[in-house]
Amino acid sequence: MKTYLVPIDFSETAAHAAEFAAALSHQTEVEHIVLLNAYYVSVYETMLPNPDMVLVTEEEVERNAAERQKKLEDFKQELQKKVRPGVQISTRLNRTHLVRAVVENIASKKAGLVIIGSRGNSSNDDAKIGSHVADISKISSVPVIVVPPACAIEQIKRVVVACDFNKVTYVGPLEPLLALLKRRAFEPLVVNISNRGANKDAEKIAKQTVLYEALMPYYPKYYFIENSDIINGILLFAKKSDAQIVIALPHKYSFLQSLLHTSVSKQLLESSAVPVLLLK
Structure with missing residues (x-):
C-alpha cells in the first residue's frame, strides 16, 4: 500500500477522510497520496439548454475545471503540512463519473488503498451515505477505508478484525491485513460474533485455524x-475496546457475507464512530 487514492469533493467529510489519510501516513509506509476530484458534464449539457433555457458553454466547463484544480492545489498545500515527511501528494482532476475515475486511477497510479468519506461524493445532497461510496466499495479492486465524519483522527493503537475464525482456510485473504500489521504498530483484536452463544474459549478455537498461525507474530x-445483531455487536465491541478502526475480511471469509453483496452495509457505515477497512 505505497499509494493512497483519496476522492475529494470539497465537502467537510471528504476533507476529514483526507486528514485521516495524512494521519495514517505516520504509521504506515505510504509514499504517495493522490487527491482525486471527478466531475461529469454530459455532452447534452453543452448542446441543449436545461429546463431554465441555460446552455452550458465549453468556456464555463473549462472555467469550472480551473476552479476545481485551484481548490485541489490549495487543499494539497494544507494537507502537505500534516503528512509524514517524504510523503508526496499529487492531484488529479477527471472529467468523468467518480466511480469510473476511481477505477482508472487505481490502475494508472497503482493505488493500493482507497480512503473515502462515508458522506459526500454524492449527487444527492440529502443522502446519508454518498451514493458513490457504496459503488466504490463494491467495485474497487483494492481495499477501501470508509471514514465516518464523527470519527476522531488519532493514532491507531487497536484494530478490531471481524471474521469467522473457521472460514479462513488459507493465508490469501489475510495478506492485505498482514501488510498493514507488519510494522507491528497496531494491537489486533480478533472477534467472532455469534447469535448462538459465546461461552467458548476463543483462543482455543482459533488455534485450530490458519488464522492463528498467520497472526501469531502480531x-x-x-x-x-x-x-443477535452482528453489525451492532462489532461496533459495540470496537467502542468498548477503544479501537480506532474496524477491519472486515473479504465477505466469503467473514460472517459479514452480505457486506459487499448489498453494496456495503449502510448500518455499519452510518452507525460507526470508527473507520471501516474493507479488505479484498
Whole structure:
C-alpha cells in the first residue's frame, strides 16, 4: 500500500477522510497520496439548454475545471503540512463519473488503498451515505477505508478484525491485513460474533485455524461474543475496546457475507464512530 487514492469533493467529510489519510501516513509506509476530484458534464449539457433555457458553454466547463484544480492545489498545500515527511501528494482532476475515475486511477497510479468519506461524493445532497461510496466499495479492486465524519483522527493503537475464525482456510485473504500489521504498530483484536452463544474459549478455537498461525507474530487477542445483531455487536465491541478502526475480511471469509453483496452495509457505515477497512 505505497499509494493512497483519496476522492475529494470539497465537502467537510471528504476533507476529514483526507486528514485521516495524512494521519495514517505516520504509521504506515505510504509514499504517495493522490487527491482525486471527478466531475461529469454530459455532452447534452453543452448542446441543449436545461429546463431554465441555460446552455452550458465549453468556456464555463473549462472555467469550472480551473476552479476545481485551484481548490485541489490549495487543499494539497494544507494537507502537505500534516503528512509524514517524504510523503508526496499529487492531484488529479477527471472529467468523468467518480466511480469510473476511481477505477482508472487505481490502475494508472497503482493505488493500493482507497480512503473515502462515508458522506459526500454524492449527487444527492440529502443522502446519508454518498451514493458513490457504496459503488466504490463494491467495485474497487483494492481495499477501501470508509471514514465516518464523527470519527476522531488519532493514532491507531487497536484494530478490531471481524471474521469467522473457521472460514479462513488459507493465508490469501489475510495478506492485505498482514501488510498493514507488519510494522507491528497496531494491537489486533480478533472477534467472532455469534447469535448462538459465546461461552467458548476463543483462543482455543482459533488455534485450530490458519488464522492463528498467520497472526501469531502480531500477538493478537481473540474474542467470541454473543450478539443477535452482528453489525451492532462489532461496533459495540470496537467502542468498548477503544479501537480506532474496524477491519472486515473479504465477505466469503467473514460472517459479514452480505457486506459487499448489498453494496456495503449502510448500518455499519452510518452507525460507526470508527473507520471501516474493507479488505479484498
